[in-house]
Amino acid sequence: MPKQEKIDAIRHSLSHIMAMAVLKKFPDTKLGIGPTIDNGFYYDFLLPDKLSDTDLPRLEKQMKKIIQQKTAFTKTVMDKKQALDKVKDEDFKVELINDLPAAEEISFYESGDFSDLCAGPHVKDTSEINPHAFKLTHVAGAYWRGDEKNPMLTRIYGVAFENKEELEAHLEMLEQAKLRDHRKIGKELDLFTFSDVVGKGLPLWTAKGATIRRELENFIVDEEIKRGYQHVYTPDIAKIDLYKKSGHYPYYKDSMYAPIKIDDEEFMLRPMSCPHHFELYSSKPKSYRDLPMRIAELAKLYRYEQSGELSGLMRVRSFCLADAHIICADVEQAKQEVAGALDLIEYISDTFGLKFGQDFSYRLSLGNRQDDKKYYKDDKAWDQAEDVLRQVLKNMKRDFVEAPDEASFYGPKIDIQMKNVMGKEDTAFTVQYDFVMPERFNLIYTDKNNKEKKAIVIHRSSVGALERVIAFLIEHYSGNMPLWLSPTQVKIITVGEGHIKFSKKLAEEFQTQSIRVEVDDSAETVGNKIRKSAKEKMPYTLVIGDKEMGSDQLAVRVRGKQDLLNIDKKEFISKIKTNIQNRELELL
RNA sequence: GCCGACGUAGCUCAACUGGUAGAGCAAUUCUUUCGUAAAGAAUAGGUCGUCAGUUCGAAUCUGACCGUCGGCUCCA
Numbered sequence: 049m050p051k052q053e054k055i056d057a058i059r060h061s062l063s064h065i066m067a068m069a070v071l072k073k074f075p076d077t078k079l080g081i082g083p084t085i086d087n088g089f090y091y092d093f094l095l096p097d098k099l100s101d102t103d104l105p106r107l108e109k110q111m112k113k114i115i116q117q118k119t120a121f122t123k124t125v126m127d128k129k130q131a132l133d134k135v136k137d138e139d140f141k142v143e144l145i146n147d148l149p150a151a152e153e154i155s156f157y158e159s160g161d162f163s164d165l166c167a168g169p170h171v172k173d174t175s176e177i178n179p180h181a182f183k184l185t186h187v188a189g190a191y192w193r194g195d196e197k198n199p200m201l202t203r204i205y206g207v208a209f210e211n212k213e214e215l216e217a218h219l220e221m222l223e224q225a226k227l228r229d230h231r232k233i234g235k236e237l238d239l240f241t242f243s244d245v246v247g248k249g250l251p252l253w254t255a256k257g258a259t260i261r262r263e264l265e266n267f268i269v270d271e272e273i274k275r276g277y278q279h280v281y282t283p284d285i286a287k288i289d290l291y292k293k294s295g296h297y298p299y300y301k302d303s304m305y306a307p308i309k310i311d312d313e314e315f316m317l318r319p320m321s322c323p324h325h326f327e328l329y330s331s332k333p334k335s336y337r338d339l340p341m342r343i344a345e346l347a348k349l350y351r352y353e354q355s356g357e358l359s360g361l362m363r364v365r366s367f368c369l370a371d372a373h374i375i376c377a378d379v380e381q382a383k384q385e386v387a388g389a390l391d392l393i394e395y396i397s398d399t400f401g402l403k404f405g406q407d408f409s410y411r412l413s414l415g416n417r418q419d420d421k422k423y424y425k426d427d428k429a430w431d432q433a434e435d436v437l438r439q440v441l442k443n444m445k446r447d448f449v450e451a452p453d454e455a456s457f458y459g460p461k462i463d464i465q466m467k468n469v470m471g472k473e474d475t476a477f478t479v480q481y482d483f484v485m486p487e488r489f490n491l492i493y494t495d496k497n498n499k500e501k502k503a504i505v506i507h508r509s510s511v512g513a514l515e516r517v518i519a520f521l522i523e524h525y526s527g528n529m530p531l532w533l534s535p536t537q538v539k540i541i542t543v544g545e546g547h548i549k550f551s552k553k554l555a556e557e558f559q560t561q562s563i564r565v566e567v568d569d570s571a572e573t574v575g576n577k578i579r580k581s582a583k584e585k586m587p588y589t590l591v592i593g594d595k596e597m598g599s600d601q602l603a604v605r606v607r608g609k610q611d612l613l614n615i616d617k618k619e620f621i622s623k624i625k626t627n628i629q630n631r632e633l634e635l636l
Numbered sequence: 637g638c639c640g641a642c643g644u645a646g647c648u649c650a651a652c653u654g655g656u657a658g659a660g661c662a663a664u665u666c667u668u669u670c671g672u673a674a675a676g677a678a679u680a681g682g683u684c685g686u687c688a689g690u691u692c693g694a695a696u697c698u699g700a701c702c703g704u705c706g707g708c709u710c711c712a
Contacts, residue, residue, distance in 0.1 A: 098639095100640060100641070101641065101706095185706095186640080186707070187639080187640055187641085187706090188706065188707030188708065189640065190638095190639080190707070191639095191708055194708075195709080196710090200638055200639055200708075201639090202640085203639085203707070205707080231705095244685080244703055248702090248704090302710095303711085320712095353710075353711075354710065356638070356639095356708080356709080357637090357710055358704095367712070369712060470706090474712080475711065476712080477712080509712065512712055516712060517712090541672085546669080547669095571667095571670095572670090574670065574671055575671090575673060575675090576673080576674050576675080577672090578671095579672095579674055580673090583673085591671060594671090603672080605672065612672075
């Protein structure tokens with residue numbers, strides 16, 4: 049049996065065994081589903097009583113008992129009627145069976161006195177399961193069938209492997225990952241903070257964090273202008289009518305901050321900048337010669353996300369999106385612009401040292417023709433738009449997954465997905481095809497034949513939301529930002545009082561070369577100051593004493609390296625300037 | 637928003653079953669002016685997230701609220 053199949057059978061069997069243990073503790077439990085997932089399994093239960101993390105060790109013990117009894121798994125097959133009769137007291141199972149095609153054979157797996165609707169496969173018996181290679185990790189609420197209108201079940205998660213070593217390696221990996229968590233590093237490096245009084249999900253950037261953000265902003269604005277984008281500014285608020293006109297309002301109103309009422313008008317903090325850009329486009333008649341018109345903005349957006357969704361800088365209520373709307377003349381142009389946007393995204397990823405496949409992946413997020421509530425109804429337009437995006441990805445020869453029911457209401461999109469340090473996936477960047485807004489905003493242009501034509505819009509983010517991308521980058525680099533993004537690039541440490549004046553002068557030399565420098569002239573020992581500098585993840589640390597005052601040689605402590613780098617001052621400055629300008633990933 | 641856990645000084649954490657708070661680092665001051673990952677001393681700093689309640693007495697028990705975390709839903 050291939051390794052993956054074997055471990056899946058173990059994990060799946062463990063989910064049944066967990067259900068057995070839960071039923072033993074709470075006989076009145078109703079069963080949901082219990083599938084395998086990455087590294088483990090879960091099972092959803094409707095419990096008659098509360099369950100918390102502290103109950104897990106006891107459940108584990110019970111499971112080990114079941115495993116040691118060499119419990120066998122046996123498959124039985126029946127028709128739908130028999131199956132429904134068998135599970136008549138299990139409401140959730142009844143629902144599952146009712147959704148299966150009438151003709152289909154339905155399989156159950158029996159283990160001991162437990163029986164569960166299940167396609168399998170499972171282990172032959174529990175002797176195939178190492179009782180020391182699994183662990184129940186946590187309890188969480190989960191809606192039945194993932195729908196928040198359904199009752200909330202109690203989900204118990206577990207991790208499982210073939211042997212104890214693999215389990216321990218996995219747990220150790222999780223511990224290591226926690227050290228890279230951007231929330232932890234952000235606090236340690238003093239990059240950003242939150243205040244209860246300002247409000248949750250509203251980050252406050254310190255000067256250091258703001259430096260990282262400013263560098264990213266400069267980087268992206270310059271790059272976009274090079275690529276033919278026009279950078280604009282539009283206000284953070286607008287009348288509610290704008291979002292009614294765009295059609296965002298009904299789809300979006302739950303995640304918008306409540307209207308601000310002034311005199312007889314209502315204003316909204318904007319959750320997106322598209323309608324502003326469309327109004328800007330329409331402010332003057334446009335010709336086909338103006339297209340494609342790439343309107344970009346570092347747009348501050350406000351979304352009233354559900355409180356439980358907020359998470360550090362990954363998910364906030366106020367964020368700055370490197371946003372753009374590309375008004376295209378026709379499908380062919382739209383296709384080119386999607387490709388161009390993806391090229392920019394890959395350029396940015398490359399600059400960050402992020403690799404396709406390893407650090408990010410493509411997802412083609414599709415609509416759902418059955419769901420007229422969530423998606424604008426125009427089957428033909430959807431088919432065409434999805435096809436355009438699919439074609440672009442294929443031309444790029446990139447692997448991608450197709451995700452049904454993940455599109456925007458106005459069209460399908462290509463999402464660039466990244467995983468955070470704990471393995472949770474988020475959309476980092478996005479390119480969206482829009483066939484709805486041109487209609488709503490009457491986005492038109494005059495073509496060659498002096499005829500009025502409707503445009504197509506591409507929405508795209510380049511570096512995405514700065515908050516989120518910085519969170520990803522902090523985790524990717526473990527806080528060791530490349531030189532160009534480091535809040536302070538060079539730290540100068542004085543040996544004694546006599547070296548302060550010289551050090552400050554040296555700092556000025558760096559400063560005039562636009563190198564971010566700090567002098568630590570505190571009355572601490574050199575060793576202590578070096579330690580602090582290292583903890584700040586300082587790229588370069590210079591100690592200045594009598595030796596340096598007498599020559600142009602510097603002894604540079606390079607982040608992450610044991611040996612000192614002896615280098616001429618002029619050469620050092622010129623080298624790090626180049627490093628910064630080229631946005632190099634490695635230090636000298 | 638929902639399920640569960642958590643919330644003690646700027647940070648990391650301690651305080652037995654209720655008897656009203658303590659350490660290290662950071663900060664301030666003084667001494668030391670030091671050569672590549674922690675000099676020494678002193679001082680200051682907390683209505684124990686907030687507000688109620690139970691109790692002779694609450695950081696500790698109960699409730700509500702606020703916030704954080706892990707999930708669900710959602711999403712850049």
